[in-house]
Amino acid sequence: xxxxxxxxxxxxxxxxxxxxxxxxxxxxxxxxxxxxxxxxxxxxxxxxxxxxxxxxxxxxxxxxxxxxxxxxxxxxxxxxxxxxxxxxxxxxxxxxxxxxxxxxxxxxxxxxxxxxxxxxxxxxxxxxxxxxxxxxxxxxxxxxxxxxxxxxxxxxxxxxxxxxxxxxxxxxxxxxxxxxxxxx
Amino acid sequence: xxxxxxxxxxxxxxxxxxxxxxxxxxxxxxxxxxxxxxxxxxxxxxxxxxxxxxxxxxxxxxxxxxxxxxxxxxxxxx
Numbered sequence: 001x002x003x004x005x006x007x008x009x010x011x012x013x014x015x016x017x018x019x020x021x022x023x024x025x026x027x028x029x030x031x032x033x034x035x036x037x038x039x040x041x042x043x044x045x046x047x048x049x050x051x052x053x054x055x056x057x058x059x060x061x062x063x064x065x066x067x068x069x070x071x072x073x074x075x076x077x078x079x080x081x082x083x084x085x086x087x088x089x090x091x092x093x094x095x096x097x098x099x100x101x102x103x104x105x106x107x108x109x110x111x112x113x114x115x116x117x118x119x120x121x122x123x124x125x126x127x128x129x130x131x132x133x134x135x136x137x138x139x140x141x142x143x144x145x146x147x148x149x150x151x152x153x154x155x156x157x158x159x160x161x162x163x164x165x166x167x168x169x170x171x172x173x174x175x176x177x178x179x180x181x182x183x184x
Numbered sequence: 185x186x187x188x189x190x191x192x193x194x195x196x197x198x199x200x201x202x203x204x205x206x207x208x209x210x211x212x213x214x215x216x217x218x219x220x221x222x223x224x225x226x227x228x229x230x231x232x233x234x235x236x237x238x239x240x241x242x243x244x245x246x247x248x249x250x251x252x253x254x255x256x257x258x259x260x261x262x
Contacts, residue, residue: 002236013233066200068261072207075254079214082247086221093240094228107231112217112224117231 002093004028005162014098014105015117024174025099027167029092029160030142037088044081048074087112097158099171104147106156120147120155125175130168147171204262211255218248 006012006026013023055062094109104125108116125147132143143164149155161167225244229237 009234011235015231015233069200069203069207072258072262075258076207076210076214079251079254083214083217086244086247090221090225090228090240093236094232096232098232107228109224109228112220115224115227115231 021100027097027161032140033160041084124149128168128172130164215251218251
């Protein structure tokens with residue numbers, strides 16, 4: 001369940017899933033996109049080890065700070081570490097796009113106080129575009145997929161999903177097929 | 185040795201009380217943040233139902249308990 005490209009996921013459903021509606025594809029951002037917050041969290045983890053070594057260079061005397069204050073500051077540092085991990089993981093884990101045999105569901109979790117769900121019926125989809133760009137995107141084969149529906153600019157945008165070109169093609173192949181005929 | 189105003193201020197209890205207040209405020213905000221995480225994970229767990237969602241929810245509840253307990257700890261030891 002921690003993969004970023006899952007075909008026909010087991011033990012997975014979503015709010016508003018209709019009877020007879022099957023999940024064909026579950027997409028998340030490529031795991032490599034988590035690299036930035038993982039590196040930052042590692043840095044924060046090691047801050048308490050670095051600070052005592054760097055303090056003598058500042059020329060300031062912090063010896064007046066009591067030991068219990070230092071202990072609490074240490075704990076706050078590790079709370080910050082936990083926060084970065086939570087925010088990064090939850091953002092990655094809950095930002096998904098689900099392709100079913102009836103519609104595309106985009107679940108957005110941009111930050112902790114935001115929840116967005118975009119729905120696009122397959123029958124309304126007119127065009128899909130994929131874009132794989134940059135060194136990292138090219139090496140790890142991920143990119144953005146935009147799904148356009150009739151009358152709207154961009155209905156759903158999947159960011160940094162693996163095999164972007166394949167996903168765009170797969171979605172377009174589903175368009176126009178009767179629901180009951182969609183098996184793969 | 186003469187004591188200037190800055191040293192006197194830093195060594196005073198006043199700065200430590202101010203520090204205690206600031207730390208407690210940070211921890212209260214963190215506890216509120218951890219409760220918001222529970223609410224949001226609960227909402228997202230209903231939106232995307234997977235086998236992992238209850239584990240994530242359990243983890244954030246433990247985390248919130250830890251955050252609230254830390255306020256009590258900080259109040260006690262500072």
